[in-house]
Amino acid sequence: VFEKQYDIVVIGAGPAGNNTARFCADKGYSVLQLEKRPVIGVPVRCGEATSTRKRLLDFGPITEDFIETDLNGIVFYGTGDIKITVRQEDLGLMLDRVKFDQFYADLAVKAGVHQYTSARVTNISAVQNNKRTVYFNYDNADHEVQATIVVGADGVEALSGRWVGLKTRQLPPYTCSAIEMKIDQMDPNPDCITFWHGHDYINSGYIWSFPKVKSGVTNFGAGFIFPGPNKPNIQELTEEYRQKFFPGSKLLDVYGGCVPVSGQLEQDWADNFILVGDSGHHTNPMTGGGITAAMSAAQFAGEAIHEAFVAGDFSETRMKDFRRRCDDWFGKMHDKQLKIRNYVLKMNREEQIQFYQLVKVFAEKGKVPALLRYPIRSLKVARDFWRM
Numbered sequence: 001v002f003e004k005q006y007d008i009v010v011i012g013a014g015p016a017g018n019n020t021a022r023f024c025a026d027k028g029y030s031v032l033q034l035e036k037r038p039v040i041g042v043p044v045r046c047g048e049a050t051s052t053r054k055r056l057l058d059f060g061p062i063t064e065d066f067i068e069t070d071l072n073g074i075v076f077y078g079t080g081d082i083k084i085t086v087r088q089e090d091l092g093l094m095l096d097r098v099k100f101d102q103f104y105a106d107l108a109v110k111a112g113v114h115q116y117t118s119a120r121v122t123n124i125s126a127v128q129n130n131k132r133t134v135y136f137n138y139d140n141a142d143h144e145v146q147a148t149i150v151v152g153a154d155g156v157e158a159l160s161g162r163w164v165g166l167k168t169r170q171l172p173p174y175t176c177s178a179i180e181m182k183i184d185q186m187d188p189n190p191d192c193i194t195f196w197h198g199h200d201y202i203n204s205g206y207i208w209s210f211p212k213v214k215s216g217v218t219n220f221g222a223g224f225i226f227p228g229p230n231k232p233n234i235q236e237l238t239e240e241y242r243q244k245f246f247p248g249s250k251l252l253d254v255y256g257g258c259v260p261v262s263g264q265l266e267q268d269w270a271d272n273f274i275l276v277g278d279s280g281h282h283t284n285p286m287t288g289g290g291i292t293a294a295m296s297a298a299q300f301a302g303e304a305i306h307e308a309f310v311a312g313d314f315s316e317t318r319m320k321d322f323r324r325r326c327d328d329w330f331g332k333m334h335d336k337q338l339k340i341r342n343y344v345l346k347m348n349r350e351e352q353i354q355f356y357q358l359v360k361v362f363a364e365k366g367k368v369p370a371l372l373r374y375p376i377r378s379l380k381v382a383r384d385f386w387r388m
């Protein structure tokens, strides 16, 4: 069933893989897409919150079918009982990730992508004659195909980068472990996403509550950066918070997952190869949100791959062009967000209270806080923050 050679082989059928495959097929290239899961998008390991319709339209058509909630605000609980409420119309969307992933996978097929599920990639060769060989298992048999460019869109559990010699390991201090629960109660603010962060809740991560209005359920969860030995079991802790914030709720489903929150990798490209999405650590290191970053990276991958074919040059130097595009759009911003995150996590409880007091004024009133009204230590917090 497989051709011997493809222009591009894409590994994975999440937001990164589906869109990279489609953008490349749209430009007329032959694309093979291999996904190890039997059903695309299942299981969902995601809080399912994302950007606006307008932003999604940048990547092509959308459907109301995968939209669960129109979000119009954020409720944030910080250290010291500080509650910050920001109302903003059209802030973002809650998705049905299964429908979302399958919608983009179908678009890829319509664009001409040869897409296979239950197809697990097991290795990628070094470059020979300007091609890489991709080894995979499908239908209980081993197969191999050749590709001019291989795209590793294999998510947080990616091995593709390592197979081609890139340093992509998910190191514990830079990886968020998360528990996601689906519960039968609707969030009290059904058009807002709610977060709890800081020393009074979870400091090395946060708790979230994201309402899925169409389905009448709430995604409740918590993510932690390397809780470490002798720390509470993260599922038990998330369960405690569920009972505290949603007493009497019924647990409909629970999943665990990881989010790469290291900021960009030193290198996410190689000869005849690029990493897109979670596999390239393109995820936002502050929020852990990776859907639109994966789709943006997919768009840049499509452009960079096309230009490589036009130039007939698939060398590491040429593929680096992909990284330049990512850097300009989200990479530099993620580097900054990483600094801010690390700074906030290092604060002690008192500093965090002062910090969130300042954020409250800024976020709710939309103005820079009059710092002299605050304790002198707030000045240091504000100054450090400003310098980042």
Ligand SMILES: Cc1cc2nc3c(=O)[nH]c(=O)nc-3n(C[C@H](O)[C@H](O)[C@H](O)COP(=O)(O)OP(=O)(O)OC[C@H]3O[C@@H](n4cnc5c(N)ncnc54)[C@H](O)[C@@H]3O)c2cc1C
Residues within 6 Å of the ligand: 011, 012, 013, 014, 015, 016, 017, 034, 035, 036, 037, 041, 045, 046, 047, 048, 049, 050, 119, 120, 121, 122, 153, 154, 155, 156, 157, 158, 159, 178, 179, 180, 221, 256, 257, 258, 259, 276, 277, 278, 279, 283, 288, 289, 290, 291, 292, 294
């Ligand atoms: C608990 C949790 C909550 C989250 N909440 C949010 C949120 O609310 N909003 C948000 O924007 N982001 C969220 N994220 C992050 C988001 O889910 C990811 O950033 C996003 O899915 C990245 O897309 P991707 O295509 O890079 O990877 P994925 O969606 O993980 O897709 C990778 C695909 O590659 C496949 N694959 C892996 N290895 C192979 C192989 N060897 N052969 C073939 N196929 C392979 C996998 O099966 C998978 O289908 C959350 C993550 C977690 C874990």
